[in-house]
Amino acid sequence: MRAVLAHGPFAAGIIDRFVAGPTDADAVAATARLADLGLRASVDLLGEGVTRPDDALATVLAYLRLLDLADRAGIAAGLDVSVKLSALGQAVPRDGRKLSYENAAEVCARAAAVNATVTVDMEDHTTTDATLDTVVELRRDFPSVGAVLQAQLLRTEGDCRDLARAGSRVRLCKGAYREPADIVHRGRPSVRAAYARCLGILLAGPGYPMIATHDPALIGVAGRLAAELRRAPTTYEYQLLHGVRPGEQRRLAAGGATVRVYLPYGPDSVPYLTRRLVEKPANLLLAVRALGGR
Ligand code: FDA
Numbered sequence: 001m002r003a004v005l006a007h008g009p010f011a012a013g014i015i016d017r018f019v020a021g022p023t024d025a026d027a028v029a030a031t032a033r034l035a036d037l038g039l040r041a042s043v044d045l046l047g048e049g050v051t052r053p054d055d056a057l058a059t060v061l062a063y064l065r066l067l068d069l070a071d072r073a074g075i076a077a078g079l080d081v082s083v084k085l086s087a088l089g090q091a092v093p094r095d096g097r098k099l100s101y102e103n104a105a106e107v108c109a110r111a112a113a114v115n116a117t118v119t120v121d122m123e124d125h126t127t128t129d130a131t132l133d134t135v136v137e138l139r140r141d142f143p144s145v146g147a148v149l150q151a152q153l154l155r156t157e158g159d160c161r162d163l164a165r166a167g168s169r170v171r172l173c174k175g176a177y178r179e180p181a182d183i184v185h186r187g188r189p190s191v192r193a194a195y196a197r198c199l200g201i202l203l204a205g206p207g208y209p210m211i212a213t214h215d216p217a218l219i220g221v222a223g224r225l226a227a228e229l230r231r232a233p234t235t236y237e238y239q240l241l242h243g244v245r246p247g248e249q250r251r252l253a254a255g256g257a258t259v260r261v262y263l264p265y266g267p268d269s270v271p272y273l274t275r276r277l278v279e280k281p282a283n284l285l286l287a288v289r290a291l292g293g294r
Contacts, residue, residue, distance in 0.1 A: 017243035018276055019046070020265040024066040027265035028073050030242070035075060038253040039261050042080035042119060042239065043070075046266035047087045056089030056103055062266075063107045067114050076114035080146070082262060083107055084121045085131055101134050108142040119146035119169065119210070124177040125153060132159065143167055146210065150175030151195035152184045160198045164205025171210035171239060172198050176275045196221050203229055203236065210260070212239040214248070233257050241276070 020030035020043075031041040045063060050056045063081060070076040088107075089099035108118045120135050122128065128150075135147045146169035149156050153175060163170045174191055175184075185194045195218055202209035203225045211222045219238065226236060237258035240249050253259040264272055 014273060015269060018241065018264065018273060019269050020242065020263050022265070022267045024062065024069050024265065027066060027263060028069050028075065030263055030265070031070065031075055031079065032073065034261050034263070037250060039249055039259050040078060040080070040237075041261050041263045042082045044082040044084075044121070044262060044264045045087070046264050046272050047268045048084045048123065048271060049086050049091060050089055051091055051093070053089060053092055053099060056087070056092060056099060059083075059087045060103045060106050064110050067107075067110045067116060070116070071114040076116050079114075079116040080119055080260065081107065081111060081116060082119050082121050084123060085127065085134060086123055090127060090130065090134075097130055097134070101137055104134065104138055105141065108138055108145060112142055112144075117144045117146065117169070118142070119148065119171055122148035122150055122173075122175075125179050125183055128153070128155070139168075144169060146171055148173060148212075149198065150177075151198050152179065152191045154183055154185065156194065156198055157201065160201040164202050164207050166206040168207040169210060170202055170207055171212045172202060173212040174215075176279070192217060200225060203231060209236045210239050211236065212262070214240055214245045216248075219248070219252070244276075244280075 020027045027043045031043060034041050043066060045059060045066065047059060050059065063083065066081065067076060070079055083104060085100040085104065088103035090096050092099050104118070104120065111118050120131060120138070122131060132147060135145055138145045147163060148171040149159050149163065151172060151174050160170070160172070172195065174195055185191045192215065195213065199209070199211065199218070199222055203222070211219070213219065222238070233256050237260050238252050239260045239262060242261050242263045249259055249261060
């Protein structure tokens with residue numbers, strides 16, 4: 001009942017599969033379980049599109065509590081947290097951009113204090129420039145801050161060239177947002193081809209690529225490119241979502257790869273779960289079965 005109340009249309013089965021749980025203690029416990037399997041985590045507090053400064057502050061405080069809890073549990077070192085600038089105030093009228101920068105800097109400072117890192121998620125195309133600019137500003141004080149690029153956007157090969165620099169951490173994903181047709185590669189094969197080209201640029205550069213996909217073809221391309229370019233497994237990592245292809249997560253880690261699982265937590269899971277269902281409508285079946293108690 002808790003799940004139905006807190007998560008609207010989503011049943012407990014689907015929430016449990018994709019989300020660590022509603023609390024920071026759930027996120028820390030799930031991170032420890034992943035560590036036992038040889039998997040790292042990037043923990044994400046669910047929530048986005050905040051329009052009031054108080055709500056943005058609540059996001060900051062929640063991340064600070066999470067990092068402190070992870071530190072007390074002895075699992076903060078090497079942990080990554082994923083933050084959405086829209087949850088940190090980017091869309092607040094007037095000074096949203098400045099507010100989200102200041103709030104993100106506060107999270108970065110606490111992360112640095114406990115030897116954790118921060119990756120700034122990428123949201124829809126209306127925020128791409130502002131988000132990349134904010135990452136550049138954050139990196140002046142916190143050089144390990146990671147950026148995310150979306151291969152479906154036509155602009156992204158250029159962004160990969162700009163960001164393929166020493167010290168830069170770049171997560172490459174396909175892109176989860178429905179965007180205007182004139183700014184994206186059309187159709188799955190061309191998005192996949194664009195992803196492979198972006199991967200080539202990032203892996204050939206001196207930065208730290210974070211290969212965020214479940215696509216078997218692209219995981220194969222990444223492995224072959226990394227071998228050709230003689231990249232040590234410590235110089236790049238695979239990233240997959242919690243609950244998606246868990247067998248593949250363990251297979252990659254067992255083969256010596258660095259693997260990080262994107263681990264969402266918090267009560268506000270509807271937008272996140274909606275994106276996962278759009279990507280993979282078969283998950284609806286899981287939701288329906290869970291509702292029926294099977
Ligand atoms: P694709 O969708 O083609 O899936 C390939 C295969 O993976 C499927 O055939 C299926 O087997 C499996 N699979 C994929 N999605 C599944 C699902 N939901 N349930 C079950 N199986 C599934 N996007 C964004 O816009 N901004 C961001 O900051 C991020 N961050 C991010 C971090 C990490 C670690 C990952 C893995 C992904 C993101 N994304 C993201 C989401 C990303 O843009 C994309 O929408 C999804 O990863 C789905 O694309 P794939 O490359 O996995 O391939």
